[in-house]
Amino acid sequence: MNLPDANVLCEQLATLIRPQLRPDTALVGIHSGGVWVAERLHQLLDISEPLGSIDVSFYRDDYGSRGLHPHPQKSGIPFDVSERHIILVDDVLYTGRTTRAALNELFDYGRPACVDLAVLVDRGERQLPIGPTWCAWHLPERLPAGSKLDLKRDVAGNLSLEVKSA
Amino acid sequence: MLNPQLTKDGRLRHLLTLDGLPKAILTEILDIAAPFTEVAEREVKKLPLLRGKSVFNVFFENSTRTRTTFEIAAKRLSADVINLNVSTSSTSKGETLLDTVDNLCAMGADMFVMRHASSGAPYLLAQHLRNTGRDHISVVNAGDGRHAHPTQGLLDMYTIRHYKQDFTRLTVAIVGDVLHSRVARSEIAALTTLGVPEVRVIAPKTLLPTDVERMGVRVFHNMEEGLKGVDVVMMLRLQNERMSGALLPSSGEYFKFYGLTEEKLALAAKDAIVLHPGPMNRGVEIDSAVADGDHAVILPQVTFGIAVRMAVMSMLAAGN
Numbered sequence: 001m002n003l004p005d006a007n008v009l010c011e012q013l014a015t016l017i018r019p020q021l022r023p024d025t026a027l028v029g030i031h032s033g034g035v036w037v038a039e040r041l042h043q044l045l046d047i048s049e050p051l052g053s054i055d056v057s058f059y060r061d062d063y064g065s066r067g068l069h070p071h072p073q074k075s076g077i078p079f080d081v082s083e084r085h086i087i088l089v090d091d092v093l094y095t096g097r098t099t100r101a102a103l104n105e106l107f108d109y110g111r112p113a114c115v116d117l118a119v120l121v122d123r124g125e126r127q128l129p130i131g132p133t134w135c136a137w138h139l140p141e142r143l144p145a146g147s148k149l150d151l152k153r154d155v156a157g158n159l160s161l162e163v164k165s166a
Numbered sequence: 167m168l169n170p171q172l173t174k175d176g177r178l179r180h181l182l183t184l185d186g187l188p189k190a191i192l193t194e195i196l197d198i199a200a201p202f203t204e205v206a207e208r209e210v211k212k213l214p215l216l217r218g219k220s221v222f223n224v225f226f227e228n229s230t231r232t233r234t235t236f237e238i239a240a241k242r243l244s245a246d247v248i249n250l251n252v253s254t255s256s257t258s259k260g261e262t263l264l265d266t267v268d269n270l271c272a273m274g275a276d277m278f279v280m281r282h283a284s285s286g287a288p289y290l291l292a293q294h295l296r297n298t299g300r301d302h303i304s305v306v307n308a309g310d311g312r313h314a315h316p317t318q319g320l321l322d323m324y325t326i327r328h329y330k331q332d333f334t335r336l337t338v339a340i341v342g343d344v345l346h347s348r349v350a351r352s353e354i355a356a357l358t359t360l361g362v363p364e365v366r367v368i369a370p371k372t373l374l375p376t377d378v379e380r381m382g383v384r385v386f387h388n389m390e391e392g393l394k395g396v397d398v399v400m401m402l403r404l405q406n407e408r409m410s411g412a413l414l415p416s417s418g419e420y421f422k423f424y425g426l427t428e429e430k431l432a433l434a435a436k437d438a439i440v441l442h443p444g445p446m447n448r449g450v451e452i453d454s455a456v457a458d459g460d461h462a463v464i465l466p467q468v469t470f471g472i473a474v475r476m477a478v479m480s481m482l483a484a485g486n
Contacts, residue, residue, distance in 0.1 A: 055201060067481075072197075072201045076204065
């Protein structure tokens with residue numbers, strides 16, 4: 001499968017979001033790929049509010065069976081989320097479970113006025129009633145079970161998509 | 167031999183001692199603890215990791231700080247916490263430890279946090295759980311006799327890493343009543359495993375175990391000599407309640423030779439940090455000017471202790 005240029009997808013995603021920005025909009029990226037995309041969007045959309053980040057390791061629903069991630073990152077939201085327009089940002093939307101966990105974590109910081117979801121890629125195969133507000137690319141076909149679609153970032157900061165087989 | 171603290175696939179099953187715990191697990195606990203420190207800054211200071219689990223704090227020996235921080239840690243992880251002060255309860259009516267435990271298992275315990283005056287009591291409990299097919303219940307040793315106090319050792323390691331980053335360039339001195347101290351044993355085990363090149367113990371002969379050198383430490387009886395150039399000073403409490411016989415002339419005499427004063431601390435590295443597991447005996451092992459001074463990291467230790475206990479409990483819940 002030919003995968004599009006993730007850097008271009010970021011620009012397309014910014015174009016989709018721009019008309020719906022509000023004065024109180026703030027971005028929150030989901031570790032780790034979502035934070036990279038959020039950093040890019042933050043720059044492209046020229047948002048003054050600092051960027052927030054969430055690591056959903058402590059909110060996952062499969063931690064009892066898969067264990068804890070050995071290197072969880074600190075979540076950090078350097079602004080009051082209450083009564084604010086929050087855009088959650090992730091690299092790949094798949095089952096929806098990560099988004100569910102991120103929403104739960106976000107609400108432990110306060111009660112946002114509304115939350116939107118921006119993703120670079122929608123992989124489909126949802127297991128929860130969750131959909132993106134904005135998506136730069138829909139995967140045209142299902143990937144084999146067990147394979148992973150990941151966002152990578154090189155030392156120069158360039159983003160790329162990668163499929164890993166099971 | 168299989169480490170009774172680990173599952174077959176190397177995950178943490180119980181936390182009984184830091185002695186023999188692999189470096190990878192020690193580091194993993196410290197890494198996982200780091201993001202837990204941030205939870206205290208949120209509007210909702212809770213994470214769902216232990217939701218639906220029952221944690222029994224079973225303290226056969228008095229404790230305020232340790233029991234409270236375990237309780238806070240478990241509650242921040244959304245567990246149901248049941249505190250039992252067993253020293254004033256069934257055992258005084260004649261019930262054995264394992265009978266008490268069996269009753270608590272029947273009440274649906276998922277995890278025991280246990281303190282006991284007898285060294286090895288948490289091992290006995292872990293062994294009993296395995297022998298009775300209740301291996302899914304975890305045990306955390308919150309201090310057993312003179313043997314170990316692993317979460318105190320871990321929170322000390324977290325504190326040191328927080329301020330000093332790299333263990334492999336440090337000289338660390340442990341000062342005081344090593345003989346009666348389970349904290350000292352856990353600290354020495356962890357410091358050695360994490361690669362600290364020089365661990366010193368500073369104490370009078372009467373307050374050192376006879377085989378202390380075998381633990382891989384340098385022994386000093388003179389505090390001024392022992393503190394020279396150290397990066398970390400770990401003070402121990404003078405354990406009056408564990409003293410049997412006349413090991414010391416008086417607490418005043420002890421302070422003169424082994425109390426940490428600003429003058430003695432000046433011999434350590436300029437940026438040395440001072441730790442104390444609490445409760446402090448001011449004017450006995452530590453002078454107030456040091457305890458409240460710029461080098462002391464004693465209160466951050468308490469805060470980090472919650473995060474470290476959260477890490478241990480969530481790893482145990484995930485491992486089982």
